[in-house]
Structures are given as structure tokens and as C-alpha cells.
Amino acid sequence: MRTLLIVSDQFHGEAKTFCAKDSIILEASYLIPDDSSFDDCYRLFSQYTEVKIVMDGEASSLAERVKKLAVRGGFNGSILATICKDVNDTATLLLPENAANFTTILKPYSYWPAIKKEAELQSKEAFPLHCLPEAAREFVKAVSDSTGTPLDFAALSALGCMSGAIGASTRLEVKSGWHEHAVLWLAIVAEAGSAKTPVQSLVMKPLREIQGELSARFQQAVKNYDAETEDEKPSLEVMLFGDCTVEGLYKSLASSQRGGLLVSDEITSWTKSHDKYSKGGNDRQSYLSLWSSTAVSVLRKLDGICFIPLPVLSVFGGLTPSSLPSLHGGQEDGFLSRFLISCPDKRKQTYSKIGVSEGAQYAWQLFIKHLWNIEAETNGGGVWMPKTVKLSSEAEELFAKFFNDIHTVINSESLPSLFRGSFSKAPSQAARLALVIHLGRQACGEEASSSLVSFETMDNAIKTTNYFLGHLTALESGFNAGASRAENIRQKILGWLKRHGARYPNKPARWTTLRHDCRAALSNGELINDRLLEQTLESLQEQGFIKLQPVESIAGRTSKPEIVVNPTL
Numbered sequence: 001m002r003t004l005l006i007v008s009d010q011f012h013g014e015a016k017t018f019c020a021k022d023s024i025i026l027e028a029s030y031l032i033p034d035d036s037s038f039d040d041c042y043r044l045f046s047q048y049t050e051v052k053i054v055m056d057g058e059a060s061s062l063a064e065r066v067k068k069l070a071v072r073g074g075f076n077g078s079i080l081a082t083i084c085k086d087v088n089d090t091a092t093l094l095l096p097e098n099a100a101n102f103t104t105i106l107k108p109y110s111y112w113p114a115i116k117k118e119a120e121l122q123s124k125e126a127f128p129l130h131c132l133p134e135a136a137r138e139f140v141k142a143v144s145d146s147t148g149t150p151l152d153f154a155a156l157s158a159l160g161c162m163s164g165a166i167g168a169s170t171r172l173e174v175k176s177g178w179h180e181h182a183v184l185w186l187a188i189v190a191e192a193g194s195a196k197t198p199v200q201s202l203v204m205k206p207l208r209e210i211q212g213e214l215s216a217r218f219q220q221a222v223k224n225y226d227a228e229t230e231d232e233k234p235s236l237e238v239m240l241f242g243d244c245t246v247e248g249l250y251k252s253l254a255s256s257q258r259g260g261l262l263v264s265d266e267i268t269s270w271t272k273s274h275d276k277y278s279k280g281g282n283d284r285q286s287y288l289s290l291w292s293s294t295a296v297s298v299l300r301k302l303d304g305i306c307f308i309p310l311p312v313l314s315v316f317g318g319l320t321p322s323s324l325p326s327l328h329g330g331q332e333d334g335f336l337s338r339f340l341i342s343c344p345d346k347r348k349q350t351y352s353k354i355g356v357s358e359g360a361q362y363a364w365q366l367f368i369k370h371l372w373n374i375e376a377e378t379n380g381g382g383v384w385m386p387k388t389v390k391l392s393s394e395a396e397e398l399f400a401k402f403f404n405d406i407h408t409v410i411n412s413e414s415l416p417s418l419f420r421g422s423f424s425k426a427p428s429q430a431a432r433l434a435l436v437i438h439l440g441r442q443a444c445g446e447e448a449s450s451s452l453v454s455f456e457t458m459d460n461a462i463k464t465t466n467y468f469l470g471h472l473t474a475l476e477s478g479f480n481a482g483a484s485r486a487e488n489i490r491q492k493i494l495g496w497l498k499r500h501g502a503r504y505p506n507k508p509a510r511w512t513t514l515r516h517d518c519r520a521a522l523s524n525g526e527l528i529n530d531r532l533l534e535q536t537l538e539s540l541q542e543q544g545f546i547k548l549q550p551v552e553s554i555a556g557r558t559s560k561p562e563i564v565v566n567p568t569l
Contacts, residue, residue, distance in 0.1 A: 127155040131460035133440030135367040142360045152344035156186045157203035160316030164261025165371035168312035171386045172435040180431040185315040189343035196318040206368035211240040246283045250298045259312030267317035268326045291338045337421030340468040370443045394455035403427045434461035501565035511560035
């Protein structure tokens with residue numbers, strides 16, 4: 001422990017005799033010149049574990065300057081009130097035999113940090129890159145290094161690209177009667193301008209090239225088509241979708257049994273477009289069914305009934321933290337629970353001279369085309385059917401344990417009701433990720449059997465699923481922002497603290513006063529109880545709005561802490 005002792009010149013010699021080797025002694029007149037700023041003071045204070053100030057009455061003006069500078073830095077105001085000691089008290093403190101009473105007069109509490117946004121409260125786990133197939137690992141790392149963005153951006157883009165290329169070609173049989181397809185709905189939560197789009201553009205390039213080849217093939221077929229023959233009229237095969245209506249999407253899925261990927265730069269725009277062109281207002285429900293790859297019959301004005309036996313559609317996009325509630329929409333319809341969400345910790349973006357080499361881009365292109373070229377099977381009647389892979393016995397045992405562990409969490413009272421749907425779908429998400437990773441590892445030569453998912457692949461899929469669940473739960477407050485009872489309480493208390501800080505700068509707020517003023521009814525007539533008040537204050541302290549400062553107990557009674565309000569609030 002390093003101690004900084006600030007003394008007046010009268011006691012400088014005694015202080016040198018008394019202090020240990022790890023103590024630094026400075027005269028106050030040297031430390032605090034008239035033109036000292038807060039930054040000067042804080043830079044010095046922050047180097048030490050504790051700061052002790054001992055001054056006589058003649059040095060009171062210096063002590064007051066220390067006090068003002070320290071209060072501006074967020075140091076303990078109640079202890080600062082005792083900073084000016086008279087000569088007798090300070091002389092007593094310096095005597096070696098009273099070393100036990102040489103208590104801290106001033107201890108810095110650390111400079112007020114920048115107030116955290118709700119979505120940044122918890123540090124999230126980085127994407128488990130080792131869980132991806134080798135070709136994806138190498139390309140994700142190259143893109144991340146080149147763009148100066150978190151690995152998560154490129155990793156989610158890669159998973160979306162892989163699932164779109166696989167489409168409906170292959171399915172995983174978890175057990176008899178339970179099949180999962182390579183359908184992944186992926187969302188990256190990041191502020192605008194965080195370079196999500198350039199990363200997505202680099203990773204999705206092979207899919208755009210495949211779509212370009214399909215479009216060129218369609219144009220050639222149109223040129224060769226003769227309307228007088230009985231040949232079927234050519235239709236464009238689409239596997240990469242942008243903004244489109246549900247009816248247009250169904251039309252494309254009907255003409256292309258392979259399925260594909262819907263990419264939306266801003267998922268909020270996609271969700272807001274639901275029912276925009278539909279009088280019936282059932283677009284959202286249609287997308288819910290698409291996640292499950294449920295067979296659907298569509299009544300179309302011109303073509304009559306269109307039957308899609310296996311609609312397979314993955315979704316990939318981004319959204320800002322403030323638009324998180326749009327995924328929930330205040331509805332308990334399971335829309336949110338279908339998404340695998342990542343909100344990586346911020347990373348300062350810096351320019352890199354290293355680009356993504358042509359060799360790396362070409363290898364990634366070959367890898368995605370290999371997945372695209374996986375052919376489905378046909379049954380005896382010539383009907384198109386996906387290939388089926390199964391779990392090895394070891395993978396099945398691991399999956400069963402994960403399934404049971406997840407449902408233990410679901411049945412606990414600690415899981416917020418908002419996320420119960422996401423956790424209940426976690427086994428299905430793990431199975432889908434296992435299928436995508438299995439086929440990717442197969443393409444790289446890492447998977448020994450083409451028809452059995454290995455223990456290692458399932459383990460990687462479960463770790464990836466847990467990564468997504470961790471990021472989801474870290475964003476709880478972001479989903480509830482502006483809508484929940486807890487948010488209403490938080491805003492009411494925060495408003496009171498702002499008014500107190502403006503009226504009484506540097507003066508701690510009393511718990512009892514806050515409780516008295518804020519226990520009034522909310523807009524719905526509900527009162528704020530002590531428990532809700534405590535939880536809200538703890539949350540505000542975690543964000544950096546306030547600091548809860550312990551107060552010594554009186555006559556055995558537990559005293560509530562004082563509330564120091566951030567001066568920038």
C-alpha cells in the first residue's frame with residue numbers, strides 16, 4: 001500500500017520520522033499552488049492507495065483548496081469535513097505511540113467514470129472462434145484484423161453465410177420425429193457507425209456471387225424460352241433476399257426448394273415492414289412459422305394455391321441498442337426467442353494497412369460454394385428431400401445433458417420471464433448450430449463421418465449457444481427500456497437525484513429524504529417499496545450515476561448509506 005501524506009511545513013520533519021518507506025511526504029504549500037486545477041490534483045492522488053492530510057490552523061486555506069479539488073473529483077465529502085485540524089490534534093496524530101489512531105482523513109474514491117448505457121452494463125464473452133470450422137476461423141480472423149472490428153461481427157456474418165449456403169439441402173435428426181434444419185436468425189447489436197456493414201459485405205460476397213450466377217442463368221433461360229412449347233416458363237431462383245414482402249418471399253421459396261438467407265442491414269426496418277402491404281396483418285405470424293420450416297399453403301391471386309413443403313430461411317442483420325425493444329414489440333409471441341443475439345464489447349477501431357488477401361477471399365469463396373453444392377436427395381417418387389445426418393452416441397449424450405441443464409434454468413425463479421422462450425429454444429438452436437458446424441467441418445476435412453455429428457462438433461455448438469444466451473441476458477434492461485415497471489421507477493428516482501444534484505452540488509442525498517419523496521404513487525397508482533428502491537439505487541450505482549457511501553451505525557442500528565450524486569448528471 002502506497003500512502004501520500006500531505007502536511008504543513010510545521011510538521012514536515014516529524015512526518016518523515018514517523019512514516020514508513022512506502023509513504024510519500026509532500027508539503028501542502030508545494031503540492032497545492034494557487035493555480036492548481038482538479039486534473040493536477042487528481043493525477044497525483046490517483047497514484048496512491050490512500051491519501052492522508054495533516055495541517056495546522058494556519059494552513060487552513062491550503063486545506064480548503066484540497067477539499068474543493070477533491071470534492072470535484074468525487075472523493076468522500078463527509079470525511080473531507082474534518083480536513084482542517086488544529087495544532088494539538090495533528091501533533092497527537094504524528095506521535096509514533098499513537099500509530100493505530102493515524103486514520104485516513106482523505107481517501108480517493110476514484111474519478112467518476114463515464115455513465116454507462118444500459119446495454120453496456122455487463123462485459124460480454126467474446127465469440128468462441130475455436131468452435132467454427134477451420135476455413136471460417138481463418139477468414140473471420142482476417143476480416144476482423146483488417147477492419148479493426150470485434151471477431152463477433154465477422155463470426156455472425158460467417159454463420160449466416162454458411163446457413164444460407166446450406167439451406168434445405170441437409171437436416172439433423174436429433175431423434176426419431178425431431179428434425180432441425182440449418183435455419184439461424186442472427187442479430188448483431190452495435191451502435192451506428194461501428195462498421196457492421198463493411199464486415200457483412202466482405203463475408204457475404206460468395207453468396208452474392210452465387211446469386212449473380214443464378215440470375216445470369218435465369219436471363220439465359222428466358223432468352224431460350226419458347227412460349228409455344230409445353231416447357232415450363234423459367235423462374236428466377238433466389239437464395240439471397242433483401243427487403244421484400246411476405247408474398248414475394250413465398251413466391252421465391254416456392255420456385256427454389258433450396259431456401260436461402262434474408263439479409264437486412266437494420267433489422268428494425270424489417271420488423272417495421274411487417275404487415276405494411278398486408279391487409280390481413282399476419283406477416284409476423286408468417287415469419288414465426290418460417291423459423292420452424294413448417295410446410296405452408298399460400299393463396300395467391302393469380303396462381304391459386306401455392307404449396308411450400310419445406311420453407312427454409314435464415315435471417316441476418318444488425319440493430320442498435322436503442323432499438324432492442326422492437327424485437328420484442330411488447331408481444332409474447334416468441335419472435336424474440338428465435339434470434340441468436342450478439343452484443344460485443346466496444347472496440348476502438350483503428351486503421352490497418354493489412355487487407356483481406358485475395359487468397360483468403362478465394363478460399364472462403366470455395367468453402368461457401370462447397371456448402372452450396374451439397375445436393376439433396378429424392379424419394380422414390382422423385383420428390384426433393386434433404387439429406388439426413390444424425391448424432392453420434394457421444395454427441396447425443398452431451399446434447400441430453402445440455403437439454404436437462406437448460407430446463408433446470410428455465411424452471412428456476414432467477415430467469416426473467418422475457419427470456420424463458422429463448423432458453424426453451426436453446427436445444428433447437430444448439431442442434432441447428434451443430435448441423436452448420438458439422439457440414440463446415442466436413443467441407444474442411446475436420447469431420448471424419450459425413451452422416452454422424454461428433455462429440456467435438458456438438459460441444460462446439462453448445463459453447464456457441466451459451467455464448468448467445470450470455471449476450472442475450474446481459475441485454476435485459478435494453479429490451480425493457482421505457483416500457484417496464486422497473487424502468488418507470490428508475491426514471492422517477494433518477495429525476496429526483498438530478499434535481500438534488502442541481503440544487504445541492506457536492507452534498508450527499510439522504511436515503512430517508514429520497515425514500516419519502518419517491519415513494520409517491522407511479523402513474524398506475526403503485527407505490528415504490530423499500531426493496532425496489534434499493535435495487536434501483538444499486539443499478540444506478542453500477543451505471544455510474546451515483547455512489548452509495550456507507551454511514552457509521554448509531555447505537556447498534558443499521559444506517560442507510562448516503563447517496564453521492566455524479567456531478568455530471
